Structures are given as structure tokens and as C-alpha cells.
Amino acid sequence: MSGDTITHESTPAPRPAAGKRDTTTFSQSRAARELGLNRRQFDIAVRLGHIRTLPDEGGGGRRVAREEIERLRAQQDFPEALRKRAEAVVGTRQATEVMGVTRDRFTRLARLGLVVPVDFYVNRYLAVVWLYLADELEGFAADPNNAPLLNRPLPESLRDQLHAGLDLRPxxxxxxxxxxxxxxxxxxxxxxxxxxxxxxxxxxxxxxxxxxxxxxxxxxxxxxxxxxxxxxxxxxxxxxxxxxxxxxxxxxxxxxxxxxxxxxxxxRPAPRPALRHSDGGAAQDARPAPDGRREPTREDPSRGLLGRFFRRGA
Structure with a gap:
């Protein structure tokens, strides 16, 4: 796993007055520090639904409420348990170390969809590097039902799928x-x-x-x-x-x-373009007719900016 775990001495933000709801939110980078996670662990925890985020009303990136951070901090074995659930192994080499199989065997299992990547990146050689949850790999390897897939020849049906080019990772x-x-x-x-x-x-x-x-x-x-x-x-x-x-x-x-x-x-119907007014002042509705074509108007909006909007979206 690349990236060191971040430790941070945080200064508690002011508490709201009694009876008032705490609406304090943190940026994602600040929330990661508050939770003792590096950024990759934080992003994975969010994607898996372990950390709930909120839209930023100001139009920025998503944020994390103080009460969500406090909920996570109150969980048993925090932060180690949260960190373990979000810990990813990078690439085939680390995955084989976790599962105790050869690189070729792990790649086959991944292409068959038996282990599922949680993230990816493209390296400088334009090769896709897949990331997997360490917890899931350990669980797969520890399951006695999976032992034949780890140390015996794969069934012919699975080998045929691999020979046909199957790759379920994406x-x-x-x-x-x-x-x-x-x-x-x-x-x-x-x-x-x-x-x-x-x-x-x-x-x-x-x-x-x-x-x-x-x-x-x-x-x-x-x-x-x-x-x-x-x-x-x-x-x-x-x-x-x-x-x-x-x-x-x-x-x-x-x-x-x-x-x-x-x-x-x-x-809630999708917004429609604003109504136009003809020279006589009457509003002309640019909404499509029931059959998908626009009703003809005295001043055809296809000649103006609105028409360009429809042609561009068509």
C-alpha cells in the first residue's frame, strides 16, 4: 500500500449552542485527517459507503458533517477497524502476497471476476494497475470452498473463458x-x-x-x-x-x-427553455409536441439561439 497513514492533532471546532443543530462540515482532506486516514483510504471508504458525504451548497466538492466524523470515532476499534476496511493492495504483486498464490493464478482469478477491483490507475507505461481490498482478498483465500481455485488446475469451463479473452475486471x-x-x-x-x-x-x-x-x-x-x-x-x-x-x-x-x-x-419534469415573446407580445412555448416535434410558432425558434440549443442537443 503506497502512502503513509496520516496522524493529525486536530483542534475541535466550536460547538453550537445548546438546542441548536451542529451544521459544521469539513472538506474531504480535513475529514481524512480527522479520521486518521490517508487520502486513498478515505476515498475508498467513501466509495464503499463507510463514510457519508454531503453536497457542498456552495457548489464545491462534497463535504463531511461533524456528526458523521463523531459517529465514526465512536465505533469500536476506531481508527484501526475503519482503516482496515478501506485498506487496498496495489497491483498483482501485492495481491499475490496477501493470497499466497502465483501472479498468473491471481490474474486468472481477477479476469474471471472472482475477485473484484475497488479502484485503478494508469501508470506511466499506459498499463492499468488494479487495486483490491485487502479484507476481501484475505477472506477469499481463507474460505475452504475456494481452495481448489487457489492450488489446483482450474476447471475446463473457466479455462475456456480465459482462452476466449474474458476479462471482467473493468x-x-x-x-x-x-x-x-x-x-x-x-x-x-x-x-x-x-x-x-x-x-x-x-x-x-x-x-x-x-x-x-x-x-x-x-x-x-x-x-x-x-x-x-x-x-x-x-x-x-x-x-x-x-x-x-x-x-x-x-x-x-x-x-x-x-x-x-x-x-x-x-x-419533477426537466426544466424547459424560457418562453419567448413574439413581436406581438404573446408568449411562444418552445416545448416539444407530444410526438417529439416542436409545435410551429409564428416566429420559429429554430432560427435563433433556442434553435441552436435544440440542434446541439439533438
Whole structure:
């Protein structure tokens, strides 16, 4: 595990007056120090749902409430227990040391989806380095039912899948990441955006035909984890990992997205462009007609800025 555990002597923030709710929140870096975690441990704990975060009302990154930090500090064996749950091993070499298997055997188990990565990064050689939870690897190795997978020839059916090129690591990571996005979603539109975040924009457009709804989804759509400058080989590789590519995976994501948008629409319709006024002063509604086409107006908005909006979103 790279990175040393951070120890920090924190100065308690002022307490609210009796009877008042404590609304103090901390930045994620401050929260990590308060909890005795390094930043990688903190990020993993958040993704796994061990640490609850809140949206920053000022539009910044997510924050952690003081009461959440106090809840975690009150848990048994803090901070060691929390740190252990968020401890990751980096790459195949460390994973084999934890499980007591060869590098080739571990890679096969990972490609088969029997162990699931919790994170990844792209190194300077443009190789993907997967991270795994130490707790999960230790549990897998300790399970007597898994002993044949660790020290005996793999069944022929599994070997055939590997020979055919099976590698479930990216897909399993996406599934884990989707769970994280859904846990952070605050309303139905954010849940729909979480699903859209794993799909190619063209697939989103084919699933969500209304350009206004797509624009609203994009407000909440998560950006891929930052790995390299935009347009760099590292960024392109990261985008491939974070975008669904298996036909069945794409199919169920699109089906879930369509259902989520229907639910979100019923909860609160997506915002529409402001009404325009014609020369005579009457308001012209730019909303789409029921069949998806816009109602004709005396001054066709497709000729102006609004028209450019619709053409760009189409």
C-alpha cells in the first residue's frame, strides 16, 4: 500500500449552542485527517459507503458533517477497524502476497471476476494497475470452498473463458463504481444520471430522446475519475474502462436508464427553455409536441439561439 497513514492533532471546532443543530462540515482532506486516514483510504471508504458525504451548497466538492466524523470515532476499534476496511493492495504483486498464490493464478482469478477491483490507475507505461481490498482478498483465500481455485488446475469451463479473452475486471469495477454513484444520488434525476455516466453519449441520446431531459441529466452526470490531461492516451484509456462495452451490460444500463428517467420525470419534469415573446407580445412555448416535434410558432425558434440549443442537443 503506497502512502503513509496520516496522524493529525486536530483542534475541535466550536460547538453550537445548546438546542441548536451542529451544521459544521469539513472538506474531504480535513475529514481524512480527522479520521486518521490517508487520502486513498478515505476515498475508498467513501466509495464503499463507510463514510457519508454531503453536497457542498456552495457548489464545491462534497463535504463531511461533524456528526458523521463523531459517529465514526465512536465505533469500536476506531481508527484501526475503519482503516482496515478501506485498506487496498496495489497491483498483482501485492495481491499475490496477501493470497499466497502465483501472479498468473491471481490474474486468472481477477479476469474471471472472482475477485473484484475497488479502484485503478494508469501508470506511466499506459498499463492499468488494479487495486483490491485487502479484507476481501484475505477472506477469499481463507474460505475452504475456494481452495481448489487457489492450488489446483482450474476447471475446463473457466479455462475456456480465459482462452476466449474474458476479462471482467473493468466491468466489475464499473458495477462497484455505479453503486457508489447511486448511494450519493440525492433525487431521481441524479440516480438516472449515475446510470448515464457509464454509457456512451450516443447511447444516452438513443435512450433519452428529449434534448431538455438530456441536458438536465448532464448537469448531474459524473465525470470519469481524473487520470491524465484531457485528450491524453491516459485519459482515453480511462474513458474506455469507465464506459460500458459489453452488449448485455449496455442493454441493462439503457433499460434501467429509461426506467429511471420515467421515474424522474414523474418526480419533477426537466426544466424547459424560457418562453419567448413574439413581436406581438404573446408568449411562444418552445416545448416539444407530444410526438417529439416542436409545435410551429409564428416566429420559429429554430432560427435563433433556442434553435441552436435544440440542434446541439439533438
Amino acid at each position: 466491468r466489475n469495477w464499473r458495477g462497484r463504481y455505479l453503486g457508489f454513484l447511486l448511494r450519493q444520488a440525492g433525487d431521481p434525476w441524479e440516480r438516472a444520471a449515475a446510470l448515464a455516466s457509464l454509457l456512451d453519449p450516443l447511447q444516452v441520446a438513443e435512450t433519452v430522446g428529449d434534448p431538455c431531459e438530456r441536458a438536465h441529466l448532464n448537469r448531474f452526470r459524473a465525470r470519469p475519475p481524473a487520470h491524465g490531461p484531457h485528450g491524453s492516451p491516459t485519459a482515453h484509456l480511462t474513458e474506455r474502462i469507465t464506459t460500458a462495452e459489453d452488449p448485455d451490460e449496455i442493454a441493462w444500463l439503457r433499460a434501467d436508464l429509461a426506467g429511471a428517467v420515467t421515474e424522474a420525470r414523474e418526480h
